[in-house]
């Protein structure tokens with residue numbers, strides 16, 4: 563029997579299975595947000611990407627939907643929505659954290675772009 567051959571097959575199996583398990587560890591969710599503008603996008607993407615277990619966070623400003631890729635064993639959708647709320651935005655049915663929301667620039671608040679008395 564060729565031991566080298568078995569060793570090669572075995573290590574190939576280990577590599578393939580660890581890759582498959584690593585893939586199975588991640589999950590993707592989309593969260594509806596109350597984001598308004600490019601500044602919101604930067605704030606949300608930066609803030610969310612720093613959260614534990616988050617691999618990537620991308621906000622689509624056209625439909626205000628945040629797509630998060632996260633590690634299943636490190637975080638969960640509930641924690642991610644809470645995190646977004648703590649940045650100051652609504653996350654699906656989780657309302658924005660009031661304190662964080664108040665700290666947002668006016669243009670990022672709900673209806674922020676509707677103010678007629680906007681000062682420049």
Ligand SMILES: [Cu+2]
Pocket residue numbers: 597598599600601602603669670671
């Ligand atoms: Cu904004």
